[in-house]
Amino acid sequence: MMEFLKKLWPKKTNKETKKTVKNNGIPREVLDKLPPGVKIRKIEIGPSQILRGVVTMLVIYWVISLLQPLIGDSVAKVSLSEALAAIKENRTEEVVVMDNEILVKLKDSGKTLVVSKETSTSMAEIIQREGIDVSKIKFRVENRSGWKMLGDIFNLFLTVGVPILFILWFFNRQTGQGGAGGMFGFGKSTAKLFVKGKQNLKFTDVAGVEEAKKDLEEVVDFLKNPEKYHKIGARAPKGVLLVGPSGVGKTLLAKAVAGEANVPFYAMAGSEFMEMLVGVGASRVRDLFATAKKAGKAIIFIDEIDAIGRVRGGLDGGHGEREQTLNQILVEMDGFEANTAVVVLAATNRGDLLDPALMRPGRFDRRVILEMPDLPARIEILKIHARGKPFNKTVEWEKVARRTVGFSGADIENMLNESAIKVARENRSEITMADIEDSALKVKLGSEKRRDQSEEDKKMTAYHEAGHAVVNYVEGLDPVTRVSIISRGMALGYTLVPPKRDEIHQTKSKLIKQMAMAMGGRAAEEIVFNDITTGASSDISQATRIARDMVVEWGMGELGPVNFGPQIDLNDWGKVWMEPSKVSDQMQSRVDEEIKKIVNAAFERAKEIIKKNRKKLDELAKMLVEKESLDEKEFEKLMKG
Incomplete structure (x- = not known):
């Protein structure tokens, strides 16, 4: 209660009091004409002052109520x-x-x-x-009829009005924190304004997405130098949509645009449009675009636009408030009223969910697809995030880039940050290659956990991981960089096989080898212990998934090049249609049998390799029990010895 009262009546310092007197809003010419000794006091009456008065009355009423029993003896009914x-x-x-x-x-x-x-x-x-x-x-x-009426009104105010005012104050406080102007600013935009110089990021601080940078640099240049493009008859793109998986740099690119653009940059998340009151989303869209248009030329950035830009109707039955908000965005971007000064920049990792009307030219003229960085891109990203960190001279960025196949830009930044944290924790002055390797494992697999395992459990885990590694080596797949029986995340052990290079296509022969490698752990358990464990559950899931995709999606089974999956598509109206009934029950049974046949063949292939290389399997398992972890050189030496 005291905290609440302190907020209502905050103490003002002498400095604040002087500032208030100085900046009371009264014109200087009026003050100069006042007689000597006459002072003007400015009284402000607003929601805060009204609330203070209400609380004061309430406190007085409570005090009187508390004192009533003390004076009750002088009055008797x-x-x-x-x-x-x-x-x-x-x-x-x-x-x-x-x-x-x-x-x-x-x-x-x-x-x-x-x-x-x-x-x-x-x-x-x-x-x-x-x-x-x-x-x-x-x-x-x-x-006393008049006084009685006033008393009744006062009692009604205390019992009903005060709680309502308190609820409104609390509601206003909560909504006001979002920057929308409180209770009476629900329809106001909550977008954050960035001007040049406020955002330190530049295009030079972004790497690995050169095509996207080029598209956005053109937009920024168009807003800076419109005459150059108008001479050729070109118009500015009305919208640029950035689509890609999480962590590839969509929001980072938007921050770079904010740092480069010489025009106001308004940033807002898609979820910020939605509110508990109906119609707020559309109102905020109108207010956002109206504010941007007043600035002349401006850029609006909507992050995670799929929160409001999803397909209208469809399987989920639609959402009235979201659709109303989306409709308003469609009108603002390319409606009856021409819009030539505002460029909309949006980002999403679910481009497949967006409404077709939002995606058409005239609204989002450019759709930029961002993918996981390739080798050259990862090298550039590593160099950018390595700034300001002390690395040992032995660190080879190309080797690190080859080690981080499948890492997004965010993963790489997190990996180097974890390396720096590790070095600082151990009171060392330089980051080594071993620190980076350990951080890469932590980012992808989780922190290392030293579990108290029995010798039998260690032996089973060692043979399981050795089975994966041996089959992978014999099949000639990508090199094993680490085999370990130390727990990370949910796994008791792991065999790390990062791709040597970025791959676009997968061949049938390689997929079969990958399934055999996945089943290598189960094969080793069965051959060595004549028993099997639950540790192969994720391996079986991986092999089954590959086999199912081979048969159902890629036409690599004996049933021929036919797609047996459910037929799903979107028409121009955003309606989803499915035709799973095209596959008969008899054919579905044959599909299941084909999948089972492929997985079983991979299992038998793995067992055959394990039997032929039993000696290497035993040696590797023994070393794992002793050392718990082997790197690429140690593993290669053992297999070639």
């Missing part, structure tokens, strides 16, 4: 007969008659007796009926 008896005995000083109450003030005790009566009944008539001389009594009549 009695029956009419008791009051008449006091009047007969001449113990009264004064009788005050009101609408439906009589106050009888006693002489000696100073006590006041309160008697209820009917409004239409005269007190004088009652006293006369009792045989009392009215002329000897001091009467006073008060009309």
